[in-house]
Amino acid sequence: IVMTQSPLSLTVTPGEPASISCRSSQSLLHTNGYNYLDWYLQKPGQSPQLLMYLSSYRASGVPDRFSGSGSGTDFTLKISRVEAEDVGVYYCMQALQIPLTFGGGTKVEVK
Amino acid sequence: EVQLVESGGGLVQPGGSLRLSCVASGFTFNNYWMDWFRQAPGKGLEWVAKIKQDGSEKHYLDSVKGRFTISRDNAKNSLYLQMNNLGAEDTAVYYCVKVGNSGWTTDFWGQGTRVIVSS
Numbered sequence: 724i725v726m727t728q729s730p731l732s733l734t735v736t737p738g739e740p741a742s743i744s745c746r747s748s749q750s751l752l753h754t755n756g757y758n759y760l761d762w763y764l765q766k767p768g769q770s771p772q773l774l775m776y777l778s779s780y781r782a783s784g785v786p787d788r789f790s791g792s793g794s795g796t797d798f799t800l801k802i803s804r805v806e807a808e809d810v811g812v813y814y815c816m817q818a819l820q821i822p823l824t825f826g827g828g829t830k831v832e833v834k
Numbered sequence: 835e836v837q838l839v840e841s842g843g844g845l846v847q848p849g850g851s852l853r854l855s856c857v858a859s860g861f862t863f864n865n866y867w868m869d870w871f872r873q874a875p876g877k878g879l880e881w882v883a884k885i886k887q888d889g890s891e892k893h894y895l896d897s898v899k900g901r902f903t904i905s906r907d908n909a910k911n912s913l914y915l916q917m918n919n920l921g922a923e924d925t926a927v928y929y930c931v932k933v934g935n936s937g938w939t940t941d942f943w944g945q946g947t948r949v950i951v952s953s
Contacts, residue, residue: 753937757936761939761940763879770929770946772943773934773941773942776939776941777936777937780936816879818938821884821938822881822895823869823938825879825881827878828879
């Protein structure tokens with residue numbers, strides 16, 4: 724499954740919203756009704772951390788300014804009010820089938 | 835607190851071998867699938883291999899099949915990746931990763947160990 728993210732990079736003013744899109748070449752909707760799409764954030768110099776799973780479920784400890792949506796092949800990660808600590812590269816990953824595959828990443832910078 | 839500590843990375847010549855290790859703590863290791871992922875310098879994330887709780891099922895990225903072997907020792911809370919016939923394309927930071935409870939979603943990544951394949 725090929726994952727395509729956009730934009731490649733994003734510069735946001737603190738307090739402003741941000742949105743990242745992810746598209747899959749095949750539907751990620753399982754017969755159980757869940758979409759197997761995850762979002763990860765890799766902060767500078769760190770390993771990736773899980774933000775969202777099953778398209779719209781926040782991982783433990785993730786602030787509620789992060790939200791995920793979408794179904795089938797089109798997904799979106801939204802940050803309602805960007806903070807300085809949100810800088811890094813955001814990746815979507817399909818968790819439906821092996822091999823697991825990632826989007827190319829979206830680099831988010833804060834002004 | 836979940837911890838995954840990788841070791842075993844380093845500089846190796848093309849065609850050489852390396853064995854990566856990962857020691858897990860803070861969770862019941864033998865209850866979870868475990869994965870290896872990698873990230874080439876300046877590039878994105880790539881899944882490499884996964885292993886079932888009891889080691890009875892394994893899956894690999896096509897480009898490493900026949901060269902890499904994932905294994906685990908539940909008595910030692912340890913995950914391994916034996917890498918043979920290494921090429922420049924295998925140069926990357928390798929991450930030991932815990933699979934969560936939802937599909938193949940991963941919920942914790944180690945800090946990684948760097949592998950450089952160069953003459």
